[in-house]
Amino acid sequence: MSFGFLGIQFGFALQGGFMSRIFQTLGAEESEIPLLWIAAPLTGLIVQPIIGYMSDNTWHPTLGRRKPYFLIGAILSSVALFFVPYSPTLWIAAGFLWILDASINISMEPFRALVADKLNEDQRTYGFVLQTLIIGIGTWVASNLPWFVTKMGVSNEAIAGEIPMSIKVAFAIGALVFFLSILFTILTTSEYPPEDLEAFRAKKKQNFSQNLKEFFNQFLSMPTTMKKLGLIQFFSWFAFFTMWSMANPAITEHIFNAPVPIESDYDLSIPAQANEFSAANFRFQEASNSTGSYMGIYGLSSMVFALLLTLYTATRKISQKYVHMASLFLGGLGFLIMFYIEDPSYLTLSFILIGFAWGSVLSMPYAMLSGVVDENNLGVSMGLFNMFIVLPQIIAATGGINFLTSFLGDQPIFAMVVAGLSLFIAAALNFLIKDHNLS
Secondary structure (H helix, E strand, O other): OOOHHHHHHHHHHHHHHHHHHHHHHOOOOHHHHHHHOOHHHHHHHHHHHHHHHHHHOOOEOOOEOOHHHHHHHHHHHHHHHHHHHHOOOHHHHHHHHHHHHHHHHHHHHHHHHHHHHHOOHHHHHHHHHHHHHHHHHHHHHHHOHHHHHHHOOOOOOOOOOOOOHHHHHHHHHHHHHHHHHHHHHHHHOOOOOOOOHHHHHHHHOOOHHHHHHHHHHHHHOOOHHHHHHHHHHHHHHHHHHHHHHHHHHHHHHHOOOOOOOOHHHOOOOOHHHHHHHHHHHHHHHHHHHHHHHHHHHHHHHHHHHHHHHHHHHOOOOOOHHHHHHHHHHHHHHHHHHHHHOOOHHHHHHHHHHHHHHHHHHOOHHHHHHHOOOOHHHHHHHHHHHOHHHHHHHHHHHHHHHHHHHHOOOOOOHHHHHHHHHHHHHHHHHHHHOOOOOOO
């Protein structure tokens, strides 16, 4: 049931770990990078609630309720993943990111609802944690793909403004894994039909204005606990969006001392300067490979975190609120450590701690949410809840990261400090959760 998330996470990990590298290679300045990422949260804001609502109101006699969206999203995502690294210009790369993120969201949103559809309330924490375990595997493997294919002999070098072949091969592998893993879930997982199929079909015949009214009614009647969880999600996802968009420039410059070379600073018609640029670009591409590999550790760490929770919650109940609080605090600590790192090997510790937070962000809020919303509207509830994911990313992309970082300094590493402080705030906000079932 959750295996398709392996492919989805291949897509997200390649996007999160290497899109900023692609942007930098195509000439983007560090201050421009967050805005280039605006496509991702904007598409999530639009697509997730719509797909959630549509999947709640779909029943296909062969594919079921959620699986039609898995299939459509898988096809579109795989095509977009393959072509992203062939972008000749910055604006085309940003456009492909837009298409890719929209397509991934078409597949991802119904997956959350599928777990809640098929598991009873006592099993849902276990189900979402197991889903996180698979996500962790996907994150670690996909983040190491460019490094791995480089070790296999694929070139990691390229001329100015061109994406290395190692990235192109990695994204092609990701496209294939994305499609095949979701196809596996589609072929091996059944869905339960609506209890009253005739009433369900009658509901589907509502006109657009009725559907829109129902959607907004659900938005306005959002449970209080859902709003509080949404506030926690806001600061959590601000932190992770900051990492995805700014980790590559921050780490390559501050820790590896290999910033991206600016082509305009060199006269490439002079052989000595052309060689100097080529050497600096090689160091940047190598440092970017290493950064991606270190970032993969947070996927591995979240996998271990999820595995331990899976084993524990299979037979016992946990305090979802306090587990989430502690995990977010550790993740914040992981980000702050980066500022003091001189030896790159210490990035392992940083990303282990960040992985604890990531594993919790992917499981605990959804497990808590599933216990406080109407089971008949799980798809749209998950979609509405994900608005608390995309709104902080939009704010971060449209100047939030640059504004907050400017208070600390003009070096990109300060963006990681901002991410750490954001996770500390998210951890503290868990005290707002008063529902005794979640404590």
